[in-house]
Amino acid sequence: MEPTLQDTLDQLRIEAEGKITAAASSADLSSVEVEYLGRKGRITELLRSIGKLPSEERPLFGQLANKVRADLTVLLDERTANLQSGESAQALQSESLDVTLPGRSVRLGRRHILSATIDRIKKVFIGMGFQVAEGPELEHYRYNFDALNYPEDHPAMDAQMSFYVTKDLLMRTQTTALQGRVMENQAPPMRICTVGRCFRYDAVDATHSHTFHQVDCFAIDEGISMANLKSTLAQFSREMFGEDTRVRFRPDFFPFVQPGAEWSISCFVCKGKGCSLCKQSGWIELGGAGMIHPNILKRFDIDAEKYTGFAFGMGIERTAMVQYGIDDLRLFLENDLRFLRQF
Ligand SMILES: [Zn+2]
Known part of the structure; x- marks a missing residue:
């Protein structure tokens, strides 16, 4: 129906x-x-x-x-x-506007942990009378290698290891490249410290990066010896890592120094007893050091009979990683605020 x-x-x-x-x-x-x-x-x-x-x-x-x-x-x-x-x-x-609500705070930025570490390192060396100098990141082959007494077949010079822009120009692989530029233009005595970015053809992982930072220091004067080198590094290490930090040298090879040494500091966490930071050895390796090779002094018309010099370098990332217990280098470059806000 x-x-x-x-x-x-x-x-x-x-x-x-x-x-x-x-x-x-x-x-x-x-x-x-x-x-x-x-x-x-x-x-x-x-x-x-x-x-x-x-x-x-x-x-x-x-x-x-x-x-x-x-x-x-x-x-x-x-x-x-x-x-x-x-x-x-x-x-x-x-x-409606509730005037009794608390205001919204402005979030302040802060220095990147690498910049803060660079500042601390510079401050210590300036305090010891070093003059801070800067060199270009795009460097001539001759300053990056030739002037530093690299033998012709040294593996670091391999095109596979560096970013070459032309046959003669490359992204500097070490801040040590500044030494020749300074020696060309200044006469001893000199105490120079340089901090900057360096580049190597490296795949990025927890301990390697194509971009990293180095500090390189050198001093040339009459009567400079390994003792001056060791005392300089000892003072630096005490100011960076604590009053009771000790420095250890072990023989190593770098083309631009003779003799050359790898330098370590006593572990500031376990005080030498052995822990995970120092891999149970009690020592933390920080960089390379040695007496400037006489060939380099001669190359820049510095009387190698009269003058001697020391040089040493270290990685900024490595220093910060050791100091703050950071286990992955990539964190420095990722701009993750959860990481950066901790410092
Ligand atoms: Zn330790």
């Missing part, structure tokens, strides 16, 4: 009431109003079809339909008033 107009009217009333109750905003309510009571609304359309009814049924149905219409209108008005007051309270709240 086909539903009667009255059944349809009941159905529409139930639907509309449900939608009005469920509406979440006054905008939802107006679309319900349009859908059922608007000019082309479903209840309005139904009223228009009243002509299909037998004439005796028309008045009753008209009354019923108008009642539904009126009831829904009342319901809509109530619900609209309700929702609107909630909405305006919400708007008021979101737009």
Whole structure:
């Protein structure tokens, strides 16, 4: 049996009431109003079809339909008033300014741990009378290798190990490259310290990087000996790592020094007893050192009979890693604030 107009009217009333109750905003309510009571609304359309009814049924149905219409209108008005007051309270709240709330603090930046380490190292050497000098990162082959007494077949000079820009220009592989530039232009006595970025063709892992920082110091004067070198490094180590730090030399080879040594400091964590930082050895290796090779002095017309000099270097990353117990070199370059904020 086909539903009667009255059944349809009941159905529409139930639907509309449900939608009005469920509406979440006054905008939802107006679309319900349009859908059922608007000019082309479903209840309005139904009223228009009243002509299909037998004439005796028309008045009753008209009354019923108008009642539904009126009831829904009342319901809509109530619900609209309700929702609107909630909405305006919400708007008021979101737009209001609570002057009693604490202010938002401005997040301050800080120096990168490498910059801070560089500053500390420079401060110590400046305190010992070293003059800070700077050289270019893009360096001539002759300063990076030739002037430093590298034998022609030294593996460090291999194109595979360095970033060559032209045959003669490369990204410096060591800050030691500055020595020749200084010796060319200054006469002894001199005490020079240089800190800067260096580059090597290295795959990046926890202990290697294509970009790293080095400090290189050298001194040339009459009567300079290994004793001056050791006392300079001992003083530096005490100021960087603590009053009771000791320095150890072990023979090593670098083309630009003779004799050459690898220098270590006594472990400042276990005081030499052995721990994970010093790999149970009690010593932490920091860099290379030695007496400047006479060939280098001669090359720059410095009287090697009269003058002697020492030179030493160390990695900045290595120094910071040892000092703060950082186990991965990549952390320095990743700009991860969770890491950087710790220092
Ligand atoms: Zn230790």
